[in-house]
Amino acid sequence: MSAPSTAAGAAPASAADAASGPEDTPALFRPITIRGLEIRNRIWVPPLCQYSVTRRDGVPHDWHLVHLGSMAAGGAGLVLAEATAVSPEGRISDHDTGLWNDEQAEAWARITRFIRSQGAASGIQLAHAGRKASVWPEHLRRPGSQPLDEGGWTTVSASAVAFDGLREPVALDEADILQVIADFRAAARRAVDAGFDVVEVHAAHGYLVHQFLSPLSNRRDDRWGGPLEHRARLLLEIVRTVRAEIGDRMPLFVRFSATDWVEGGWDEAQTSTVARWAEEAGADFFDISTGGLVRDAGIPVGPGYQAPFAEYVGRHAGVEVSAVGRITTAEQAEQLVASGAADAVMLGKAQMRDPHFAMRAAHELGAGTSMWPVQYLRARPEVNGGDW
Template identity: 80%
Template sequence: MPGLFTPITIRGLTIRNRIWVPPLCQYSVTARDGVPHDWHLVHLGAMAAGGAGLVIAEATAVSPQGRISDHDTGIWNDEQAAAWARITRFLRSQGAASGLQLAHAGRKASIWPEPMRRPGSQPLDEGGWPTVSASAIAFDGYREPLALDEDGILGVVEDFRLAARRAVGAGFDVVEVHAAHGYLVHQFLSPLSNVRSDRWGGSLENRARLLLEIVRAVRAEIGERMPLFVRFSATDWTPGGWDEVQTATVAGWTEDVGADFFDVSTGGLVASAEIPLGPGYQAHFAEYVGERSDVPVSAVGRITNARHADDLVSSGRADAIMFGKAMMRDPHFAMRAAHELGADTSMWPRQYLRARPEVNDGEW
C-alpha cells in the first residue's frame, strides 16, 4: 500500500488516506450573512466523492469582524451551523472526514471579495468595518487596525470557543485554528506585527499566549476524542520575522495544551516578501517542524504529483499532504492518484464505478 493511501488515526478519528483538502477560500456568500450554500456543498462534496481523506472547509470567521471579506462563511450563529450540518452529512456519506478552519482575519479583514477585488480595504461607507490586530500596524495598503485591549483579546478567545461548539454541533470531525497567512493569530505571533509590551507581546511566550489560550478553550469545548489542528505559517520570509525555529517551539507548546496535528504553510504577513516558488517549496518547513518538535505535520505548496506526494509521506517527511489548487483543478485527484500508484480504489462512488479503470490497465 503506498504511504499516501495508508489510513491515519488521530484521537478518535480514522482518516482513510493522506490526500487532504486544505481550507480554500471561495468568497461566495453573496448574501453577506456568513451562511454556506449550494456552492459550498458542491465544491467540498465533489472532493469528498473524489476520494479525499479529509476535506477542510475554508477559513470560516468566528465573528462578523473576523471575516476576510463580507462574502466569507461564518460560524458565529446557529443558522450558519445548521447550513454547515447539511454539508458535513454529505461529506461523511462519501467516506471523507470533514474539518472546519476557525479564523479571524485581524488587520487583513474588511477587504473586497473576489471577483470584486480592488486594492486596499473595503471603505466603511461601502460595507467595510474597522479592523483589529495585536498592534496598530497596518498591512501594506490596508486600513490601520485598532490594537486589541485585554477585554478584546479575551473576547476573541471566547469567539473561538463558541465557534468550536457550533462546529461540533454541525457535525465536523476536525477543527483547525488558523494561525497562518498573516491573519490575527499570526499577527500576534510575529514580532513584525506585534510590538506590544504587555503579557501578549514581547517574548515568544507572550506572543504565543493568544494561540495557546485559544487552543485550551477549543480543546475544553470539543472534548477529548475530536482532533484539533493548527495551521502555521512557518516563516514570514522576512529578516527579523516569524520563522521555522519559533514555529517548531510553539508547535510543541501547542501540542502540550491540546493540539494534535500541524498544517504547515508559509507567508502572508508581509506583502513584499520574496518567496521562492516551485514544486513542494514549503515541504521542507513541514519536515523541520515535525522533526524538531516531534509532532505530526502536513505539507502543502505546489505539490501536484502523486508520486512526489507519496514519497514525502512514505519517507516520513510529512504525515499527510494538503492538495489545494490540484484538487480545485481535479476534484477526483485522489482516485486518479490511487490508479497511478496501484492503490486501493474502493473509495470510488458506486455511481461512478462503471467509469473506474482497472489498476495499471489503460489511461486515466
C-alpha cells in the same frame, strides 16, 4: 531567507513510520488515526477561501456543498472547509463564511453529512482575519482597497500596525482579546454541533493569531507581546479553550505559517517551539504553510516549496504535520509521505482542477479503488482499458 534543511539520518515522522495497512500499500493510502478519528488516506483538501456567500450573512450554501462534496466524492481523506470567521469582524471579506450563529451551523451540517456519506472526514478552519479583514472578495477586489464605506468595518490587531496598503487597525485591549478567545470557543461548539470531525485554528497567513505571533506585527509590551511565550499566549489560550469545548476525542489542528520570509520575523524555529507548546495545550496536528504577514516578501515559489518547513517542524517539534504548496502529482505526494517528510499532504489548486485527484492517484500508484463512489464504478480504468 531560504527553506530550511533537515538533519541527515533523522527518524521518520511518527505517523508515516507507524502507518497501518499492508506493506505494499502506498504510504499515501494508508489510514491515519488522530485521537478518535481514522482518516482513510493522506490526501487532504486544505481550507480554500471561496468568497461566495451570497447574502453576506456568513451562511454557506449550494456552492460550498458542491465544492467540498465533490472532493470528498473524489476520494480525499479529509476535507477542510475554508477559513470561517468566528465573529462578523473576523471575516476577510463580507462574502466569507461564518460560524458565529446557529443558522450558519445548520447550513454547515448539511455539508458535513454529505462529506461523511462519501467516506471522507470533514474539518473546518476557525479564523479571525484581524488587520487583513474588511477587504473586497478576491473576484471583486480593487487594489489596496478596504470597503469601509461600503459595508465594511474597523479592523483590529495585536498592535496598531497596518498591513501594507490597508488601513491602520485598532490594537485590541485586554477585554477584546478575551472576547476573541470566547468567540473561538463558541464557534468550536457550533462546529461540533454541525457534525465536523476536525477543528483547525488558523494561526497562519498574516491573520489575527499570526499577527500576535510575529514580532513584525506585535509591538505590545504587556502579557500578550514581547517574548515568544507572550506572543504565543493568544494561540495557546485559544487551543486550550477549544480543546475544553470539543472534548477529548475530536482532533484539533493548528495551521501555521512557518516563516514570514523576512529577516527578524516569525520563523521555523519559533514555529517548532510554539508547536510543542500547542501540543501540550491540546493540539494534535499541525498544518504547515508559510508567508502572508508581509506583502511582497519575495517567496521563492516552486514545486513543493513549503514542504521543507513541514519536515523541519515535524522533526524539531516531534509533532505530526502536513505539507502544502505546489504539490501537484501523485508521485510527489507519495514521496513526501513515504519518506517521513510529512504525515499527510494538502493539495489545494490540484484538487480544484481535478476534484477526483485522489482516485487518479490511487490508480497511478496501484493503490486500489476502495474510495470510488458506487455510482462511478463503471468508469474505473480497470474496466475501461486501463487508461485514466
